[in-house]
Amino acid sequence: xxxxxxxxxxxxxxxxxxxxxxxxxxxxxxxxxxxxxxxxxxxxxxxxxxxxxxxxxxxxxxxxxxxxxxxxxxxxxxxxxxxxxxxxxxxxxxxxxxxxxxxxxxxxxxxxxxxxxxxxxxxxxxxxxxxxxxxxxxxxxxxxxxxxxxxxxxxxxxxxxxxxxxxxxxxxxxxxxxxxxxxxxxxxxxxxxxxxxxxxxxxxxxxxxxxxxxxxxxxxxxxxxxxxxxxxxxxxxxxxxxxxxxxxxxxxxxxxxxxxxxxxxxxxxxxxxxxxxxxxxx
Numbered sequence: 696x697x698x699x700x701x702x703x704x705x706x707x708x709x710x711x712x713x714x715x716x717x718x719x720x721x722x723x724x725x726x727x728x729x730x731x732x733x734x735x736x737x738x739x740x741x742x743x744x745x746x747x748x749x750x751x752x753x754x755x756x757x758x759x760x761x762x763x764x765x766x767x768x769x770x771x772x773x774x775x776x777x778x779x780x781x782x783x784x785x786x787x788x789x790x791x792x793x794x795x796x797x798x799x800x801x802x803x804x805x806x807x808x809x810x811x812x813x814x815x816x817x818x819x820x821x822x823x824x825x826x827x828x829x830x831x832x833x834x835x836x837x838x839x840x841x842x843x844x845x846x847x848x849x850x851x852x853x854x855x856x857x858x859x860x861x862x863x864x865x866x867x868x869x870x871x872x873x874x875x876x877x878x879x880x881x882x883x884x885x886x887x888x889x890x891x892x893x894x895x896x897x898x899x900x901x902x903x904x905x906x907x908x909x910x911x912x913x914x915x916x917x918x919x920x921x922x923x924x925x926x927x928x929x930x931x932x933x934x935x936x937x938x939x940x941x942x943x944x945x946x947x948x949x950x951x952x953x954x955x956x957x958x959x960x961x962x963x964x965x966x967x968x969x970x971x972x973x974x975x976x977x
Contacts, residue, residue: 699952700961702731702757703774703886703909703937706744709734709761710831712942715744718951723751725952729961731776731937733759736792737827738780757964761886762792762872765864769856769891771900773872774909774935777968778881785879795865796828802862803833807853810860812842830854830861831941869896870903880972882906882964884935888923889915901930906967911936911956913949933963 705711706718713721715732718740722730730748732740741758748756760775778785797820804816814836822832834849843849853860869885876883884907888894897908910923911934927934936956938949 699727700729700956701937704940706740708737708740709827715740716747719747722951727952731757731759733761764869771869772886774884774886775876775881778879806860873904877904882967887912889919907933910934933967
């Protein structure tokens with residue numbers, strides 16, 4: 696198998712711009728041969744995506760997830776790969792996560808009203824449709840109403856961690872997310888650590904069962920990439936990477952298949968999946 700590897704992408708099942716079929720077609724157009732769909736708290740895209748991937752050999756689709764977690768000083772995102780995502784207990788967990796996301800939209804709308812920027816939560820849910828609600832959808836409404844000019848401004852001024860319109864959610868720790876992914880037989884990976892600047896938590900996450908770090912990421916400097924690759928080597932973690940593709944509607948223009956991720960990463964991730972299943976908590 697030759698071609699690109701992209702282990703981080705989103706569809707309309709969470710906060711992406713493209714439907715599952717559209718995403719797969721765009722990945723094929725970009726020369727991606729190994730694609731992971733990692734929607735936030737949702738695996739609803741996977742059935743349609745698997746059906747479409749069958750039309751684009753030799754593309755391989757990896758079932759994935761992204762779970763947002765809170766730690767002192769910011770957020771940590773945990774990616775999961777090769778999970779038994781269809782089991783009922785895992786889908787119940789995701790439904791609870793999505794329900795909390797919806798309630799958080801109401802809380803953010805109330806906070807924005809206090810700041811003189813009222814929005815109707817139904818405007819947010821209209822964007823989400825069947826997907827998983829989140830701050831990117833709130834940002835789109837803020838832009839549409841003219842409160843801010845860009846998605847990036849919405850986050851920088853109001854919705855980022857510590858922003859005036861960012862409200863707490865039901866706390867889920869990274870260790871809990873890791874345990875959930877491991878219970879489902881998956882490979883938990885720390886997403887884009889260079890964005891969070893919380894490298895001090897990595898040893899604790901490894902002790903909790905973390906199996907990888909997303910090293911290859913568009914917004915990582917060369918120095919950061921090398922640092923995370925070194926950490927992976929020292930701690931026997933898989934070094935993954937991906938575009939974190941959402942679509943231009945949220946201000947990120949990273950194309951699918953960028954940055955370049957070695958095919959060997961896919962083979963290493965499969966090996967970690969076998970290890971995870973062999974050591975799955977009972």
